[in-house]
Structure formats: C-alpha cells, structure tokens
Amino acid sequence: MFLSINKLKLVSTLSLLGISALYYSQEKTNPEQVNEDNLKKHIYFLASDELQGRLTGSEGETKAANYLSAEFKKLGLKPYEGKEFIQNFEYGVKLNPHDDKTSTAVKGKNVIAVLDNKADKTIVIGAHYDHLGLNEHHNSTLANSDGQIHNGADxxxxxTAAVLELARLFSQNKTKENVNYIFALFSGEEDGLMGSKKLAETIKTNYPNTIFMINMDMVGRLNKDNNLTVGGVGTSPILSDLVKKYKPESINLSLDESGVGPSDHTSFYLKDIPVLFLFTGTHNDYHKPTDDADKINYTGQKIITNYVFNLANALGNEKEIPFTKTAVTATKAVPKYKVSLGIMPNYADTKDGMGIDGVIDNRPAANAGILQGDILTKIGKCEVKEVYSYMDCLSKIKAGEEHPVTVKRNGEEKVFNVKF
Known part of the structure; x- marks a missing residue:
C-alpha cells in the first residue's frame, strides 16, 4: 500500500474468540477451503530477505514475478496477453525531493493470469506484490532506514498470497463459474498505482464486459477487535447488502463508500468499474523493516480469503452490477500543501474529525506527542472533519510555523503545540 496523505489506513482487527465461529460459518457456505499452509508458504517466500523487499525494478521483484508466474502455470491458467504471465511497464520516479524535474526510469512487471470460463462477464481479483526494497524510493516510515530490508509481509x-489461493480455488472448483476471472498481481503500487494503471488501460479492450474488481491490500493483521474495512461499497447500489450478506459470522464490518482509496482498486474505479477494497488496518510495522512474516495472523487471513471467494461467486451470479460514481471524487478537489503532519489519516468521511491510523517516527505529530488512535479536530483555528478538510488546513501552513493541534483521545480533548 503506497504512502500518501490521502491514503486510507484504517485499523481493522479480529478477536481470537471469534475465530472458531468464523471458521465454522465459512465451512458451511464454502465447500472449497483456503489452505492456511499455502498462505504461509507464499508469504514466507515473498517476505524473505532473499527478495530484498521486492522493490519495483529490482532483482527481488524479478524473483517474485518468476515465483508468481510459476504458481499460475501450475494451475493451468493462461496469460492475460501474449505467451507470458508478465506484463512489462515503465514509469519515472523522483528520488530527490529538492529536484522536481529529474526522475529515474523504473521498469516494472505485473503478473496476470486468466481463468477463461468462456463466459460473457469478467471479474478482476488483484493485489500488489511490490514493496519498498531497501528504501531506495524513500517511502519508509522509519527514519534513517536506507539500506534496511523492508520485507512487506502484510x-x-x-x-498476493490471498490472490494466489483464490486462483487455486477457482481453477480447481468442480462447478464452472458464470464469469471469467483475471488474477492480477501488480508491481509499482508503492510508487503510485503504476502497475494497476497499466492493466486498467487495456482491460475493457481485451475484456469488454469486465464487471467488477476486488482488491486485497494488507489483509494479514486481523486482531482482537474483530473489525474489517471494506471500501468501495458506494460504487454500485447492490454492494452494501451483498457485502453484509456474505460476511463471516463474527466480523464487524466497517464500510467505506468511496471508490477512490489508497490502493489499486482506484485505477479500475476511474475506468467506471465497480470495486471493493479489503483492508485489515495499519500497525506499528507499516512501511518499516519489521513488517515480517511471523507477525501475520494466518487464521484471520484464511477467513478473509474465504469471504472473498464467497463474494466473488455471488458477484458472478448477479445479472447486473450497475456502476455508481461516489461523492468524494465527484465533489471534492485535493488542495496543494507544502507541509506534513507526519500521520496516516483515516480516509472515511465521518464529518466529526479525522481518525489518525498511524504516526510516523520523528515527524511533527510524533514529536509533539500525538498518538495513533487520536481523532484530529483542529489545526490552529482550522476545523478538520475528514481527510479533505485536513488537507485544506495543511495548505494554509508554511514550513517552520508552529500551530496548536487539537485532538480527541478517549473522548477527552487535548491540544499539542506542533512545529511544521
């Protein structure tokens, strides 16, 4: 998941108490079961030091792409285009924050497979497999971490592991589905959704009746609170009820309507394709070298993967999935700003303050004592209601200025003096 001020980083969790009930309810509805050992195998390989953080354009990315291609080949799937599962693309990335004109060329590799059921409808199920490498592109949230491997397990x-397992389930399903499935593993996401933009450019040409896209980004860290965020439910009028109908028994869903968010589903929403985005929340290891495979909740991830299997089946059986533009993109513009508070904002449009889902070390918020979980309500006298008003407030501040920042913490109002 790439780091940007308007990226959704919502905290989502799963209680140990609920896991057994969730597992039971999934077994009743889904005869095909996700294999937890498969999830673990894929994640331990992709997040191993051998792959050096899977930076787009790196040798580690190539090793990951070859692994993913081999997995698709084992399942008897066909490439999206040509004879190989790899789709090449190129873009430029600015590595010097003081030089807006010079960019470095990066060559990326998507890995895309098709399950062709000879149907007249197609659903894309995707995730990004790239991560931060050794922090060469400076996206880490840990200060002075250049040269450290950012393994990106979550x-x-x-x-990525969930998409591979879904590809196995659907390709081995004894009942032929009513749709074709495209299993898309993107690179270049951490630099701005580059790989998914590449696929979205041709998806309606190659598969004109692409009816839906499901995106899974950071689905490995469910914990005790039982909450799962599903974004994009406003992109079609049928989605809210469908998402609730197939949810695992003990999960508490947090629904976000916007089709624009922090990850690759945005590229497809902008092509007028309805989307869903599943996300289990940020954590202290986000974009740090400590995001390792031994911290994944594999039982929780198994539950989510089964949930997506059931959702994808249900979506494939719908006669029509009408597309709806969501209000955020239709009515709001993103203001320009030159300072940063150093937080990961909650993207949900709550109107009563903006949740802080992460605080970056050694940045203004952290230095002032603001914490993950605080709700930001004011910067100076400027009121913050959600992420767009937050960015509007930032746009009025100059570097070096000090302002009081007001937050709610456990229902109590607190004011911190922040130097930007």
Whole structure:
C-alpha cells in the first residue's frame, strides 16, 4: 500500500474468540477451503530477505514475478496477453525531493493470469506484490532506514498470497463459474498505482464486459477487535447488502463508500468499474523493516480469503452490477500543501474529525506527542472533519510555523503545540 496523505489506513482487527465461529460459518457456505499452509508458504517466500523487499525494478521483484508466474502455470491458467504471465511497464520516479524535474526510469512487471470460463462477464481479483526494497524510493516510515530490508509481509505479501489461493480455488472448483476471472498481481503500487494503471488501460479492450474488481491490500493483521474495512461499497447500489450478506459470522464490518482509496482498486474505479477494497488496518510495522512474516495472523487471513471467494461467486451470479460514481471524487478537489503532519489519516468521511491510523517516527505529530488512535479536530483555528478538510488546513501552513493541534483521545480533548 503506497504512502500518501490521502491514503486510507484504517485499523481493522479480529478477536481470537471469534475465530472458531468464523471458521465454522465459512465451512458451511464454502465447500472449497483456503489452505492456511499455502498462505504461509507464499508469504514466507515473498517476505524473505532473499527478495530484498521486492522493490519495483529490482532483482527481488524479478524473483517474485518468476515465483508468481510459476504458481499460475501450475494451475493451468493462461496469460492475460501474449505467451507470458508478465506484463512489462515503465514509469519515472523522483528520488530527490529538492529536484522536481529529474526522475529515474523504473521498469516494472505485473503478473496476470486468466481463468477463461468462456463466459460473457469478467471479474478482476488483484493485489500488489511490490514493496519498498531497501528504501531506495524513500517511502519508509522509519527514519534513517536506507539500506534496511523492508520485507512487506502484510504490505502486500498478504494480499498476493490471498490472490494466489483464490486462483487455486477457482481453477480447481468442480462447478464452472458464470464469469471469467483475471488474477492480477501488480508491481509499482508503492510508487503510485503504476502497475494497476497499466492493466486498467487495456482491460475493457481485451475484456469488454469486465464487471467488477476486488482488491486485497494488507489483509494479514486481523486482531482482537474483530473489525474489517471494506471500501468501495458506494460504487454500485447492490454492494452494501451483498457485502453484509456474505460476511463471516463474527466480523464487524466497517464500510467505506468511496471508490477512490489508497490502493489499486482506484485505477479500475476511474475506468467506471465497480470495486471493493479489503483492508485489515495499519500497525506499528507499516512501511518499516519489521513488517515480517511471523507477525501475520494466518487464521484471520484464511477467513478473509474465504469471504472473498464467497463474494466473488455471488458477484458472478448477479445479472447486473450497475456502476455508481461516489461523492468524494465527484465533489471534492485535493488542495496543494507544502507541509506534513507526519500521520496516516483515516480516509472515511465521518464529518466529526479525522481518525489518525498511524504516526510516523520523528515527524511533527510524533514529536509533539500525538498518538495513533487520536481523532484530529483542529489545526490552529482550522476545523478538520475528514481527510479533505485536513488537507485544506495543511495548505494554509508554511514550513517552520508552529500551530496548536487539537485532538480527541478517549473522548477527552487535548491540544499539542506542533512545529511544521
């Protein structure tokens, strides 16, 4: 999941008490079961030091792409285009924050497979497999971490492993589905959704009746609170009820309507394709070298993967999935700003303050004492209601200025003096 001020980083969790009930309810509805050992095998490989953090354009990315291609080949799937599962693309990335004109060329590799059921409808199930490498592109949230391996087990080996397992389930399903499935594993996501933009450019040409896209980004860290965020439910009028109908028994869903979010589903929403985005939340290891495979909740991820299997089946059986533009993109513009508070904002449009889902070390918020879980309500006298008003407030501040920042913490209002 790439780091940007308007990226959704919502905290999502699963209680140990609920896991057994969730597992039982999934077994009743889904005769095909996700194999937890498969998830673990994929994540431990992708997040191993051998792959050096899977930076787009690196040798580690190539090793990951070859592994993913081999997995698709084992399942008897066909490439999206040509004879190989790899789709090449290129883009430029600015590595010097003081030089806006010079960019470095990066060559990326998507890995894309098709389950062709000879149907007249197609669903894309995707995740990104790239991560931060050795912090060469400076996206780490840990200060002075250049040269350290950022393994990205949750972000996003977890989503990649889930897509591989879904590809296995659907390709081995004894009942032929009513849709074709495209299993898309993107690179270049951490630099701005580059790989998914590449696929989205041709998806309606190659598969004109692409009816839906499901994106899984950071689905490996469910914990005690039982909450799962599902974004994009406003992109079609049928989605809210469908998402609730097939949810595992003990999960508490947090629904976000926007089709624009922090990850690859955005590229497809912008092509007028309805989307869903599953996300289990940020954590202290987000974009740090400590996001490792031994911290994944594999039982929780198994539950989510089964949930997506059931959702994808249900979506494939719908006669029509009408597309709806969501209000955020239709009515709001993103203001320009030159300072950063150093937080990961909650993207949900709550109107009563903006949740802080992460605080970056050694940045203004952390230095002032603001914590993950605080709700930001004011910067100076400027009111913050959600992420767009937050960015509007930032746009009025100059570097070096000090302002009081007001937050709610456990229902109590607190004010911190922040130097930007």
């Amino acid at each position: 972000d996003n080996a977890s989503g």
